[in-house]
Each structure stands twice: as structure tokens, then as C-alpha cells.
Amino acid sequence: MSEKLGKIADGLLHGKIKEVAELTQELLDEGMDPEEILQKGLFAGMDVVGKKFRDCEMFIPEVLRSAKAMHAAMEKLRPVLSEESSSKAGTVVMATVQGDLHDIGKNLAGMMMEGAGFNVIDMGIDRKTEDIVAMVKDKKPQILGLSALLTTTMPKMGEVINALKEAGIRDQVKVIVGGAPVTDDFALEIGADAYAPNASIGTEKALELVKG
Amino acid sequence: MANDKTNCVVNRSPRFSFLSEDQKQTIFHGMLKVLQDTGANVHHEKAREIFKKHGCRMDGIRVYIPPNLVRQALQSVPLMTTIFDWEGNPRIYVEENRSYFGPGPTLVYFRDPYTMERRKCLRKDATTVARVCDALPHIGFVEGLVTISDVPRGTDDVFEFADMIQNTTTPIMAWAYHRGGARDIHRIGCIMAGGEEAFKKKPNYILYSEPISPLVSDFHAIDKLMYCAEHGIPQDYSPCAIGGGTVPATHAGQLVVALSESMVGVVLSQLINPGTCIILGGVQSILDMRRGIYSYGAPELNVLSGGLTEMARYCGLPMFGTAGCTDTKVMEIQSGIEAALQIHTSMLTGANFVHDCGYTESGKTGDIFQTVMDDEIISMARIIEDGIEVNEETLAVDVIDNVGSGGHYLYEDHTMKWFLKHWRPTLMDRQSYEDWDKAGRQTMQDRIIRKTRDILENYEGPISRVPEEVKKDIQKVIDGAVERVERDGL
Numbered sequence: 001m002s003e004k005l006g007k008i009a010d011g012l013l014h015g016k017i018k019e020v021a022e023l024t025q026e027l028l029d030e031g032m033d034p035e036e037i038l039q040k041g042l043f044a045g046m047d048v049v050g051k052k053f054r055d056c057e058m059f060i061p062e063v064l065r066s067a068k069a070m071h072a073a074m075e076k077l078r079p080v081l082s083e084e085s086s087s088k089a090g091t092v093v094m095a096t097v098q099g100d101l102h103d104i105g106k107n108l109a110g111m112m113m114e115g116a117g118f119n120v121i122d123m124g125i126d127r128k129t130e131d132i133v134a135m136v137k138d139k140k141p142q143i144l145g146l147s148a149l150l151t152t153t154m155p156k157m158g159e160v161i162n163a164l165k166e167a168g169i170r171d172q173v174k175v176i177v178g179g180a181p182v183t184d185d186f187a188l189e190i191g192a193d194a195y196a197p198n199a200s201i202g203t204e205k206a207l208e209l210v211k212g
Numbered sequence: 213m214a215n216d217k218t219n220c221v222v223n224r225s226p227r228f229s230f231l232s233e234d235q236k237q238t239i240f241h242g243m244l245k246v247l248q249d250t251g252a253n254v255h256h257e258k259a260r261e262i263f264k265k266h267g268c269r270m271d272g273i274r275v276y277i278p279p280n281l282v283r284q285a286l287q288s289v290p291l292m293t294t295i296f297d298w299e300g301n302p303r304i305y306v307e308e309n310r311s312y313f314g315p316g317p318t319l320v321y322f323r324d325p326y327t328m329e330r331r332k333c334l335r336k337d338a339t340t341v342a343r344v345c346d347a348l349p350h351i352g353f354v355e356g357l358v359t360i361s362d363v364p365r366g367t368d369d370v371f372e373f374a375d376m377i378q379n380t381t382t383p384i385m386a387w388a389y390h391r392g393g394a395r396d397i398h399r400i401g402c403i404m405a406g407g408e409e410a411f412k413k414k415p416n417y418i419l420y421s422e423p424i425s426p427l428v429s430d431f432h433a434i435d436k437l438m439y440c441a442e443h444g445i446p447q448d449y450s451p452c453a454i455g456g457g458t459v460p461a462t463h464a465g466q467l468v469v470a471l472s473e474s475m476v477g478v479v480l481s482q483l484i485n486p487g488t489c490i491i492l493g494g495v496q497s498i499l500d501m502r503r504g505i506y507s508y509g510a511p512e513l514n515v516l517s518g519g520l521t522e523m524a525r526y527c528g529l530p531m532f533g534t535a536g537c538t539d540t541k542v543m544e545i546q547s548g549i550e551a552a553l554q555i556h557t558s559m560l561t562g563a564n565f566v567h568d569c570g571y572t573e574s575g576k577t578g579d580i581f582q583t584v585m586d587d588e589i590i591s592m593a594r595i596i597e598d599g600i601e602v603n604e605e606t607l608a609v610d611v612i613d614n615v616g617s618g619g620h621y622l623y624e625d626h627t628m629k630w631f632l633k634h635w636r637p638t639l640m641d642r643q644s645y646e647d648w649d650k651a652g653r654q655t656m657q658d659r660i661i662r663k664t665r666d667i668l669e670n671y672e673g674p675i676s677r678v679p680e681e682v683k684k685d686i687q688k689v690i691d692g693a694v695e696r697v698e699r700d701g702l
Binding site: 056104 | 424
């Protein structure tokens with residue numbers, strides 16, 4: 001059975017989506033503890049992926065393919081895992097703020113966070129402040145990722161943070177902001193917890209923030 | 213002599229191309245297929261109504277454009293348009309194979325030309341860019357390189373244009389957030405031209421808007437496009453397509469999508485006002501799959517920009533190209549290499565408006581030093597583009613005979629006349645070691661900084677020629693913009 005764990009880790013590294021999902025199911029059928037599959041198979045593999053990406057030995061499409069394989073395996077594991085284990089790092093809600101239709105950066109960040117073990121809920125583009133707040137209330141994520149590419153929509157990120165305060169839930173979630181015109185100063189000014197200049201730094205910051 | 217030969221073919225400039233006629237046709241057909249079968253999202257009800265009225269199949273916000281409508285639009289785009297300076301002189305001939313270079317728009321940071329710090333953009337920076345560009349002989353149009361942070365948010369488009377147009381006679385490629393800003397900018401353009409009728413005869417700026425790749429036109433982009441078409445303002449509708457990110461990783465696939473994105477705007481502009489000037493193109497580069505940045509120095513940018521230039525020409529449209537930019541953070545060898553390759557390729561392919569001279573840090577920081585360096589590179593590329601002139605005089609057989617074997621050409625009248633055509637550096641170093649040593653061992657960076665500061669300190673630009681009345685009228689437009697944004701919001 002442990003041989004299959006190694007194969008899962010290796011399959012993740014090589015982005016073998018179907019194989020990783022199948023091996024996960026086989027191990028479950030053979031009666032392995034889902035927690036063990038998660039820790040020794042999937043997370044072990046994704047740790048190598050993360051390291052290889054940082055060392056410039058893997059490229060974004062390869063990492064995203066690994067994340068997709070991880071996702072496919074989690075589909076099998078989630079029903080039998082405890083709530084706590086099913087998202088190693090926590091839950092992330094992501095959205096592009098109202099008035100803005102840009103999303104390539106947000107998508108990239110979301111996929112990388114998924115690969116890092118987060119359960120990512122992507123709300124998509126042009127999302128109203130009240131909808132984002134409602135989603136935070138409902139899903140209780142550890143991280144809220146907000147994106148804007150336009151100078152004119154950037155203030156909407158501040159609006160969301162204020163609305164979280166008004167709703168009394170600001171201290172329950174860490175807010176990361178990103179997008180081409182966003183700066184460190186701006187993040188500070190609107191009271192965000194972190195600024196992500198790109199997807200991988202965003203993922204690192206998300207991991208730091210949930211660790212506390 | 214050579215020119216007198218029967219059926220003689222002369223190369224006025226070097227021949228250079230990426231695509232054959234057959235390849236261009238294949239890409240063009242790919243675009244027609246995408247527009248017809250995949251369609252594009254248009255987030256603008258009135259625009260969709262126009263498309264629908266002219267026979268486009270609709271599905272919610274998705275518009276499917278039939279090939280005949282594209283062909284019809286390409287038949288009504290103008291063969292040539294002239295852009296003037298605000299003093300009424302023709303400055304830009306928007307027609308096949310005429311290349312003009314300039315900076316790019318809306319960067320987040322600006323490198324301070326004195327402290328050398330990367331900092332937020334200030335209002336004075338737009339004036340800096342305008343004045344320096346006015347002094348640079350090879351910069352053909354101007355964009356601001358900045359997103360001004362010290363004016364009310366949402367009015368910086370108007371402030372930038374108002375300041376820049378008074379500080380340069382080089383035509384400006386402007387940008388606006390919304391129709392409101394576009395209208396204010398147009399008011400300023402008209403004031404500078406001497407009225408709306410005068411502007412119609414001699415347009416003095418171009419407005420730039422951008423669809424979102426892949427295949428999305430958001431409300432404000434299309435709304436500005438419609439405003440320009442309605443008012444006959446020359447405009448540019450071009451995306452930043454990200455190879456492997458928002459478009460296929462293959463160059464041909466990227467060209468198909470990028471063309472389709474612009475074509476939505478081209479078709480709509482011609483339906484609203486047949487014959488109105490519209491330019492396609494944009495930044496065409498790849499997503500760096502290691503760093504996750506949109507590369508402004510990738511060699512692929514050259515191939516893609518060149519390929520799209522040829523496709524634009526195939527469609528009979530002017531091209532908004534990209535060159536003179538870099539992924540580096542400060543002036544260094546890499547910025548020179550990337551800019552030189554880009555400018556050279558753009559010149560050879562004949563893109564019309566080649567923007568982003570002065571873009572550094574992968575499109576994040578505006579650096580006027582880069583623009584000053586680019587100006588020198590452009591002048592070198594023009595020499596290459598100028599090719600080899602072959603006729604009786606340039607062949608110089610009689611001069612060669614006169615000098616004979618041995619001897620030299622330094623005394624010859626022929627030399628006196630023709631050496632003046634040789635390129636002369638303003639920044640490149642050709643000193644002897646001893647002179648270079650004596651002059652303080654200056655590097656290219658040192659010389660660029662000195663030249664830039666010299667312009668800033670000693671070159672006034674055209675501001676004193678702007679009449680007081682005009683300045684007052686422009687101030688009224690600025691005040692109106694501030695009121696508008698206070699009233700209507702962002």
C-alpha cells in the first residue's frame with residue numbers, strides 16, 4: 001500500500017490527474033486511513049511541487065496540473081475526511097471586485113492556493129461588496145482574496161473591508177489584495193492584511209497568515 | 213544608371229516578414245471562424261443592439277459576428293489618416309509602413325529622475341514625460357507613463373492629458389476611465405485645436421481603449437469606443453493578450469484571438485461611423501511560466517508584435533505595436549538589449565504606433581531614462597530601415613576612378629556631401645580610451661541621466677506658446693472633471 005502512496009506523490013509531481021484520483025480511490029477501498037493518504041501521499045507530493053516551483057524547476061502550467069490532480073484526489077477523500085483535515089491550510093474566498101472583469105491574476109492565485117492545500121471558493125468577476133460579505137459570513141474562510149486591475153475599481157476593495165467591519169466579521173478573516181495597480185501602500189491604506197504582487201507571493205502570504 | 217534599367221526593382225528599405233500571404237490568409241480565416249462560432253462578450257446593451265441590427269447572432273451578452281460584416285467593416289476603414297499637432301502641422305501619417313514610436317500609458321510607479329527612487333506617480337511626472345518627449349527627435353507620439361496619484365482619484369486621465377498637451381506639440385495618445393473622461397479630453401483637444409470644427413479637420417490626439425483578453429469587451433471600453441466613433445476621434449482598440457494565459461501559447465493562436473478581440477471594436481466603430489480611424493494591436497507577449505509575470509522583454513514579444521503588424525496590414529488597418537520596454541527594474545544591460553531588439557523588429561515590420569518606450573519592471577514602472585535611451589535606439593533602427601540607395605551618384609564609379617588605387621576619399625566633394633548621411637550618436641560612446649578617461653569614464657547610464665536632466669533643466673517646450681485664454685478654458689474642463697467625479701462617483 002505504501003508503494004501506492006509513493007505513486008500518488010509521484011503522480012502529483014507529473015500532473016497525472018486520472019492516475020492520482022484512481023490510486024486514492026484504490027487505497028480507500030483497501031481500507032487505508034484517509035488521513036494517511038492525505039499526509040503521506042498528497043501533501044508529500046505537493047510539498048515537492050512547491051519546492052520545485054520555488055527552485056524554478058517547475059513551471060506554472062505544470063504546478064497547476066499538479067493542483068488539479070490534488071483537487072481530483074480530494075474529491076475522493078473529502079467525503080470521508082474530517083472537516084478539519086479536508087482543507088490542510090484553510091478556506092480561501094476569492095473575487096474580483098465590482099466593476100472589474102479582469103481575472104487572470106486572480107485565477108492564477110486561486111489555483112496556486114489550491115495546490116498549497118487551501119479549499120478555494122472562487123466567486124468570479126464583477127462581484128458586489130454585499131455578495132462578497134455574504135459569502136464570507138456563509139463560508140467562514142480564513143482568507144479573503146480581493147482583486148482589481150483598474151484604478152477606478154481599486155477603492156471597491158476598501159469598501160469590502162469596511163463592509164466586513166460593519167458586519168462585525170472583519171477580525172474573522174484575513175484579507176489579501178492584489179492586481180496590477182495595487183501597491184503595498186494602498187493595501188495598508190485600506191486596512192488589508194497583506195498585498196500580493198503576484199500569485200506565488202499571494203500563496204506564501206496566505207500560508208503565513210493562517211499560521212498566524 | 214541602375215534606376216534607368218527596364219523592369220528594374222528597387223528596395224527602398226530592407227525586406228522583412230514573418231508570414232507569407234498564405235499564412236496570413238489562414239490566420240485571417242481563423243479570426244473569422246472565432247468571431248462567427250466562438251463569439252465575444254460585449255458588456256454594453258446599446259452596442260449589442262447595433263450588432264444585432266446588423267445581423268449578428270446573439271446569446272445573452274455573447275455576440276457572434278458573421279464574416280461578411282467583418283469584410284464590410286474592413287472596406288470602410290480609412291486608407292490613411294493624418295494626426296496634427298495643436299499648432300496645425302501634420303505630424304503623423306497613419307498609413308501602411310510608417311512607424312512612430314512613443315511611451316506607454318498608466319504605469320503604477322515612476323522612477324524619479326533626480327532621486328532615482330521608484331515611487332508613486334505624481335502630477336508633475338506627466339509634464340516631465342511630455343517635455344522630455346518633446347525634445348526627443350525620434351519620439352513620434354506621447355503617452356504619459358503614469359497613473360497620477362496626487363489628484364482626485366478618477367480625474368487623473370483628464371489632468372494628465374491637460375498637462376501633457378500643453379507641454380508638447382508631439383501628438384498624444386490619450387486614455388480615459390469612462391466616457392466622461394473621454395468627453396473632457398476631447399474638449400481639451402478641441403480647445404487646443406481652436407474649436408470642434410478645427411479638430412475635425414486636424415485631429416490632434418488619439419484615444420486608446422482596451423478589450424479584455426480573452427474575447428471580452430467591458431462596458432467602459434466599448435462605451436469609449438462608441439464615443440470616439442460618434443465624434444470621429446481617431447482611436448485605438450487593442451488588448452494585452454497573454455500568451456499561455458489569456459490566449460493560446462502558440463503564436464498563431466495568439467494572433468487569431470488578439471485580432472478577434474480588436475475586430476469587435478473595428479466592426480462596431482465602422483457600423484457607427486463608416487470611415488472613422490481605428491487602430492488595432494496592443495501588447496502581445498507571453499506569460500512567464502516561472503515568475504508569473506507578463507514579460508515585456510521576451511523575444512516572443514517581437515515575433516508576436518511583428519506577426520500582428522503583418523496581420524493588421526493584411527486587414528488594411530494601422531497597428532499599435534510595442535517596443536522599447538523591459539523586464540528590468542533599473543537601467544542596465546538587459547534593458548538596452550530588450551529595447552534594441554524590439555525597436556529594430558518593430559521598425560522592420562513597420563508597425564504604426566509603437567508604444568511602451570519607457571516601460572520597465574514588466575509594465576509596472578515608468579522610466580523616462582529608458583525613453584531617452586530608446587530615442588537613440590530608434591534613430592539607429594531608422595538608419596537600418598533606410599537601406600541602401602543605389603543610383604549613379606551613390607554608386608560613385610567616377611569618384612572611385614578619380615581616387616584610384618591607394619589614396620583616400622577624405623578630400624572628395626562626394627564624401628563632403630554623403631558623410632552627412634551617416635548616423636551620429638548622441639549617447640553611444642565612440643571616444644578614445646584617453647578621452648573617455650579624461651571625461652570622467654562615463655557609462656551609458658551616466659550619459660542618459662545627463663541628457664535627460666539637461667532637457668529637464670534647459671528645454672522649456674511649447675508651454676509659453678499656449679495662449680492664456682486657452683489655459684483658462686482647459687482649467688475649466690479640469691474643474692468640471694473634478695465636479696463630475698464628485699457627483700457621479702468613479
